[in-house]
Amino acid sequence: MATSEVQLEVVRTRGELRRALAAAPRPIGLVPTMGWLHEGHRSLIQRARSENATTVVTIFVNPRQFNSPEDLARYPRSEGRDLAICAEEAVDLVFAPPVDEVYPPGFDTTVSIGAVGQPLEGAARPGHFEGVATVVAILFALVGADRAYFGQKDAQQVMVVRRMAIDLALPTDVIACPTVREADGLALSSRNVHLSAAEREAAPILHRALLAARSRWAAGERSAKTLRQVMSDELALEPLAKVEYTSVADGQTLRELARVDGAALLSLAVRFGSTRLIDNEPLP
Amino acid sequence: MATSEVQLEVVRTRGELRRALAAAPRPIGLVPTMGWLHEGHRSLIQRARSENATTVVTIFVNPRQFNSPEDLARYPRSEGRDLAICAEEAVDLVFAPPVDEVYPPGFDTTVSIGAVGQPLEGAARPGHFEGVATVVAILFALVGADRAYFGQKDAQQVMVVRRMAIDLALPTDVIACPTVREADGLALSSRNVHLSAAEREAAPILHRALLAARSRWAAGERSAKTLRQVMSDELALEPLAKVEYTSVADGQTLRELARVDGAALLSLAVRFGSTRLIDNEPLP
Numbered sequence: 101m102a103t104s105e106v107q108l109e110v111v112r113t114r115g116e117l118r119r120a121l122a123a124a125p126r127p128i129g130l131v132p133t134m135g136w137l138h139e140g141h142r143s144l145i146q147r148a149r150s151e152n153a154t155t156v157v158t159i160f161v162n163p164r165q166f167n168s169p170e171d172l173a174r175y176p177r178s179e180g181r182d183l184a185i186c187a188e189e190a191v192d193l194v195f196a197p198p199v200d201e202v203y204p205p206g207f208d209t210t211v212s213i214g215a216v217g218q219p220l221e222g223a224a225r226p227g228h229f230e231g232v233a234t235v236v237a238i239l240f241a242l243v244g245a246d247r248a249y250f251g252q253k254d255a256q257q258v259m260v261v262r263r264m265a266i267d268l269a270l271p272t273d274v275i276a277c278p279t280v281r282e283a284d285g286l287a288l289s290s291r292n293v294h295l296s297a298a299e300r301e302a303a304p305i306l307h308r309a310l311l312a313a314r315s316r317w318a319a320g321e322r323s324a325k326t327l328r329q330v331m332s333d334e335l336a337l338e339p340l341a342k343v344e345y346t347s348v349a350d351g352q353t354l355r356e357l358a359r360v361d362g363a364a365l366l367s368l369a370v371r372f373g374s375t376r377l378i379d380n381e382p383l384p
Numbered sequence: 385m386a387t388s389e390v391q392l393e394v395v396r397t398r399g400e401l402r403r404a405l406a407a408a409p410r411p412i413g414l415v416p417t418m419g420w421l422h423e424g425h426r427s428l429i430q431r432a433r434s435e436n437a438t439t440v441v442t443i444f445v446n447p448r449q450f451n452s453p454e455d456l457a458r459y460p461r462s463e464g465r466d467l468a469i470c471a472e473e474a475v476d477l478v479f480a481p482p483v484d485e486v487y488p489p490g491f492d493t494t495v496s497i498g499a500v501g502q503p504l505e506g507a508a509r510p511g512h513f514e515g516v517a518t519v520v521a522i523l524f525a526l527v528g529a530d531r532a533y534f535g536q537k538d539a540q541q542v543m544v545v546r547r548m549a550i551d552l553a554l555p556t557d558v559i560a561c562p563t564v565r566e567a568d569g570l571a572l573s574s575r576n577v578h579l580s581a582a583e584r585e586a587a588p589i590l591h592r593a594l595l596a597a598r599s600r601w602a603a604g605e606r607s608a609k610t611l612r613q614v615m616s617d618e619l620a621l622e623p624l625a626k627v628e629y630t631s632v633a634d635g636q637t638l639r640e641l642a643r644v645d646g647a648a649l650l651s652l653a654v655r656f657g658s659t660r661l662i663d664n665e666p667l668p
Contacts, residue, residue, distance in 0.1 A: 114553060208499055209517070209551035214492035233493070241525070241553040267493035269398060269525040 108187040110194045113201050117242055120193055125153035130245035130272065132236060135159040135196075136176040136290035137185045140280040144249040145189045147277055156243055157186050159196040164203075165231030176293050195243070202238055211237045211268070217260045219354050220347055221378065224369060232257055233264045240270040248272045253279040253287045255365055255380045256354060279379070281307065287379045299372035302340040306370055309334035309346070310381040313366050317383055324348035324357040324364075331368055344369035344376070351382060392471040394478045397485050401526055404477055409437035414529035414556065416520060419443040419480075420460040420574035421469045424564040428533040429473045431561055440527055441470050443480040448487075449515030460577050479527070486522055495521045495552070501544045503638050504631055505662065508653060516541055517548045524554040532556045537563040537571045539649055539664045540638060563663070565591065571663045583656035586624040590654055593618035593630070594665040597650050601667055608632035608641040608648075615652055628653035628660070635666060 111117050121128070129152030131144045148155045159182055166172035179196060186194050210230050217229035240248065248265075250258045255276075262274040280288045285307035286300075295303055309331040316330050331346040349356050351363030360383060367380035395401050405412070413436030415428045432439045443466055450456035463480060470478050494514050501513035524532065532549075534542045539560075546558040564572045569591035570584075579587055593615040600614050615630040633640050635647030644667060651664035 204550060206547070207551050208497055209548050210496050210498070211552070212494050212496065214494070216492065238551070238553050241555075263490070264493050266488060267491050267522070268495070269522050271525075 108183060108191060108194060110183065110196055112195075112197050114197070114242060117193075117195050117197075121154075121156070121243065124192070127152045127246035128154045128156060128243065130239070130243050130248040131155070131157045132239050132248060132250070133157060133159055133182075134161045134175065134290065135182045136178060136293070137182045138280075138288045138290065140251050140253065140288040142185065142189060143280050144251060144277050145186070145191060147275070148247070148249050149190065152247060154192045155190075156193045156195060156245065157191045158239055158243070159194060160202060160235070160239075162202070162231060162235045163199060164234060165228050167225045167227050174294070176290055195239075202235065210234055211264060213260045213263050216256070216263055216354055219349065219356070220345065220367060221254075221256050221369070224344060229257070229260045233260055236261050237264055237268060237270065240265060240272045243272075245272045247275055249275050249277055251279060252276045252382070253289065253379065255367060255382065259354065285311075287377075289377060291375055291377065294375040295372055299340055299375065302338050303372060303377060305335055305338040305341050306368060306377055306379040309368060310366050310379060313348070314381050314383065317360060317366075322360050324360055327360065327366065331366070335368070335370060340372050342371040344371060392467060392475060392478060394467065394480055396479075396481055398481070398526060401477075401479050401481075405438075405440070405527065408476070411436045411530035412438045412440060412527065414523065414527050414532040415439070415441045415475075416523050416532060416534070417441060417443055417466075418445045418459065418574065419466045420462060420577070421466045422564075422572045422574065422576075424535050424537065424572040426469065426473060427564050428535060428561050429470070429475060431559070432531070432533050433474065436531060438476045439474075440477045440479060440529065441475045442523055442527070443478060444486060444519070444523075446486070446515060446519045447483060448518060449512050451509045451511050458578070460574055479523075486519065494518055495548060497544045497547050500540070500547055500638055503633065503640070504629065504651060505538075505540050505653070508628060513541070513544045517544055520545050521548055521552060521554065524549060524556045527556075529556045531559055533559050533561055535563060536560045536666070537573065537663065539651060539666070543638065569595075571661075573661065575659055575661065578659040579656055583624055583659065586622050587656060587661060589619055589622040589625050590652060590661055590663040593652060594650050594663060597632070598665050598667065601644060601650075606643050606645065608644055611644065611650065615650070619652070619654060624656050626655040628655060 111120050129148030131148050211233040212230045213233050222229050258276045265272050265274055284304040286304045312334045313327045313330045327348045328346045335341050335343050346368045349365050351365050364383040369378045395404050413432030415432050417425050445459055495517040496514045497517050506513050542560045549556050568588040570588045596618045597611045597614045611632045612630045619625050619627050630652045633649050635649050648667040653662045
């Protein structure tokens with residue numbers, strides 16, 4: 101299927117995917133997406149292209165990782181635009197399956213991750229990480245990729261997926277790539293499209309709150325409680341921001357810390373109207 | 385490692401296994417076992433050998449599928465004997481890993497199967513099928529086998545594993561092989577070693593109960609309640625047999641039936657002292 105000068109192959113079924121990959125040069129790099137591609141995805145694709153002989157992008161809005169039907173229904177979709185971006189980036193193969201190719205009739209399997217999937221997004225969005233771990237296990241098995249690329253913006257997702265891939269002996273290395281941001285600091289997210297003009301203007305407060313806490317940490321502050329308070333205080337300056345959580349957690353386990361002595365993750369979830377945004381900053 | 389005239393390779397780690405399999409001729413047939421091999425396992429190995437270019441046997445007493453520590457502790461083990469049988473049967477490769485090669489440090493992933501894993505053994509042994517599905521997912525991913533062979537004696541296990549492999553897009557076809565029996569009808573099981581002489585003599589009652597129900601079905605009886613009663617009545621003849629369940633279930637879903645109109649599974653679980661035995665008979 102030609103969508104530009106570059107020949108982009110788009111497949112829809114497990115069988116087509118297997119056939120298309122049978123003779124693909126290795127290593128294979130995979131960029132799993134839910135579509136509505138933005139510059140963050142583009143950076144993942146470019147990294148995959150630079151490190152692999154074949155680059156595969158999957159476009160699948162995974163119903164199992166949405167914890168509300170409304171959120172699933174309003175998730176933005178535009179396959180034509182996504183395929184044009186993939187063609188521009190010289191992706192070799194796009195897998196854009198219907199739901200029943202990922203979850204065949206009678207599908208009844210769940211992959212769940214323990215401790216690292218429980219706090220933060222796991223607590224806020226029941227079932228979310230089971231949905232993520234299950235679909236990524238399937239995609240990793242189907243593609244048999246050597247490497248898969250995820251955005252650091254979803255830091256806990258990266259940890260859940262990496263744990264799953266190691267534990268289930270899947271052959272895919274999970275690679276976290278830096279969060280891509282707008283000029284004003286807002287992390288790119290497909291959900292940003294839902295922000296009103298006023299909310300969009302307010303949304304960089306997430307990054308400012310993280311940077312404020314990072315500055316205090318860099319100045320020597322080690323109390324996690326204080327660092328959480330720094331984020332909360334910053335967020336309180338923005339009336340449109342409804343804080344869901346601010347967290348200072350262990351960088352390996354995501355358990356909330358009392359003191360920051362080693363690697364840690366600053367993270368937060370904030371609602372603007374009906375749109376929920378997350379962001380994070382790893383320490384150091 | 386030579387244990388007989390045939391050269392049998394035994395590997396212990398994920399890495400050794402991958403290296404040993406890298407150049408193995410395909411197709412690869414896998415026989416996953418918990419060791420203490422008997423004629424039932426031997427029949428699986430022979431079938432695998434007849435259909436594949438490479439035959440791999442795994443020997444791993446999987447802690448996660450035992451729902452009691454006592455049951456795990458007393459599960460019989462004899463690796464020397466198992467390896468001798470594998471050598472006799474010209475197995476190409478044995479994977480006999482320690483626990484932390486199957487479940488690496490920090491392991492925290494569970495594969496669970498829905499409806500088909502809930503009744504019967506799933507209800508009697510909480511967590512059992514999560515343990516089975518998780519370890520088999522790992523073994524299938526590690527070995528990348530084309531086919532895996534399981535005994536029909538554990539009929540529900542076969543259904544759980546097959547569902548898991550299809551759902552997670554693992555490349556392994558799950559093949560069920562006929563139950564191997566002693567001359568008196570007792571299904572072979574590693575657990576039979578625990579039976580006292582009197583219990584061993586009594587144990588063929590399981591198969592007789594199944595055959596009694598099958599006969600009534602063959603004579604036209606279609607009431608599942610009546611067929612369950614036929615099994616219970618037969619088992620009641622044996623004072624050492626403590627019945628845990630008798631079941632007449634749909635052959636696809638394992639839901640208990642009212643009438644037997646299509647494929648069905650007669651099954652039962654019976655205790656003799658501290659030893660729990662299961663058996664089944666598919667209809668037709």
